[in-house]
Every structure is written in C-alpha cells, then in structure tokens.
Amino acid sequence: MHLFHKADADDVALLSFLAKETYTQAFAHTWSDEELFANYIDQSFSLTAITNQMADPNTEFYIVQSANELVGYFKFTITHSALFLSKMYFLQKVVGQRLGTQCMSFIDSIRQKRNLNEIILEVLASNEKGIRFYQKHGFQEVGQKENPTEKARGNLLIMKKCPVV
Numbered sequence: 001m002h003l004f005h006k007a008d009a010d011d012v013a014l015l016s017f018l019a020k021e022t023y024t025q026a027f028a029h030t031w032s033d034e035e036l037f038a039n040y041i042d043q044s045f046s047l048t049a050i051t052n053q054m055a056d057p058n059t060e061f062y063i064v065q066s067a068n069e070l071v072g073y074f075k076f077t078i079t080h081s082a083l084f085l086s087k088m089y090f091l092q093k094v095v096g097q098r099l100g101t102q103c104m105s106f107i108d109s110i111r112q113k114r115n116l117n118e119i120i121l122e123v124l125a126s127n128e129k130g131i132r133f134y135q136k137h138g139f140q141e142v143g144q145k146e147n148p149t150e151k152a153r154g155n156l157l158i159m160k161k162c163p164v165v
Contacts, residue, residue: 003064003065003066004063004064004065004103004106005063005065006061006062007054007060007062007063007073011061012050012054014063014070015061015073016046016050018063018072018073019045019050019087019089020041021091022072022089022090022091023044023045023089024041025091025092026092030124030126031153040149053075056077058077058078059075059076059077059078060075060077061075062074062075062103064090064099064103066094066097066099071090071093071094071099072089072091072099073087073088073089074087074089074107075087075088078114078116081118082116082117082118082119083107083116083118083119084120085107085121086121086122088100088103100133101137111163112163117162117163118160118161118162118163119139119160120158120159120160121134121159121160122157122159123157124147124153124154124155124157125144125154125155125156125157126153126154131157131159134159134161138161139159139160140161141157141158142158142159142160143158144156144157144158145158
C-alpha cells in the first residue's frame with residue numbers, strides 16, 4: 001500500500017533528509033563538480049530552503065510511504081491554470097516498484113479536482129529513463145531551457161501533459 005501524506009511544518013526535517021538522500025542517490029553521478037553539487041544540496045534542501053518553499057501557499061509537498069516506510073516525496077506549485085511538478089524522487093531501493101506511476105495518478109487527480117488545465121515539468125535532457133517515464137504517462141516535450149545549476153549537466157526539457165478532452 002502506498003500513501004501520500006501532505007507535508008506540513010512538522011515535516012520539514014524529514015523532507016530535508018528525504019530530499020538530500022533521494023537526490024543524491026539519483027543524481028550525484030551526473031555532477032562533474034563535487035563542490036557545486038554539495039552547494040546545490042545545501043542550498044536546495046536545507047531546513048531553511050524547505051521552510052521557505054512551504055511558506056508559499058501555492059506550493060505543496062507530499063511524502064510517499066510504502067510498506068510503513070518513508071521512501072520519497074514530490075513537490076508541486078500551482079501557477080495560473082497549471083500544476084508545475086518540480087520534484088519527484090524516491091529512494092533507490094524502491095525504484096521500479098511503480099511508485100512513480102501511482103504518484104502521477106495522484107498528482108493528476110489533484111489537477112482534476114482543482115480544475116487545472118495541464119501538468120508541466122522539467123527534466124534533464126540526458127535523463128532518458130525519466131523522459132521515457134513521463135512520455136509513458138502522456139507528457140510531451142514542448143521546449144528546452146538552459147540548466148541554471150550546472151551547464152555541464154545539459155539542458156532541461158520542458159514537458160507538458162494536457163488532459164484528453
């Protein structure tokens with residue numbers, strides 16, 4: 001059974017830990033500069049950074065639980081008529097257990113309940129596995145942009161999913 005728990009201020013430390021751990025497991029190998037990577041982790045996933053992000057009333061974090069264990073999280077922001085999915089990461093030991101698919105269904109149900117037109121996300125252009133996952137779930141590439149954190153990691157693809165009407 002997979003549960004999605006909407007995070008609140010009491011979950012900041014847990015989110016910081018999950019964010020650092022899941023991101024490091026998934027992407028540490030893609031960074032060519034260890035110092036830039038360490039700075040990114042510290043700036044993006046610190047207690048202060050997550051607290052500040054949670055203060056935005058349009059941003060929500062959800063913690064993912066599987067078999068009574070906390071195994072990942074996702075974050076989105078509501079912008080105009082879209083849901084912008086900015087984070088969805090899992091511990092490596094649960095990758096391949098269809099948690100991503102369940103999260104995408106849950107996220108799409110939120111989009112529907114809030115009458116939003118689309119889900120938008122960004123993914124590293126070199127992240128072929130991630131791109132295939134999103135394509136499988138109805139996302140299409142609609143553009144590219146330069147990666148603001150480390151240019152050596154490549155561009156980001158902008159992907160969008162519009163519901164079938």
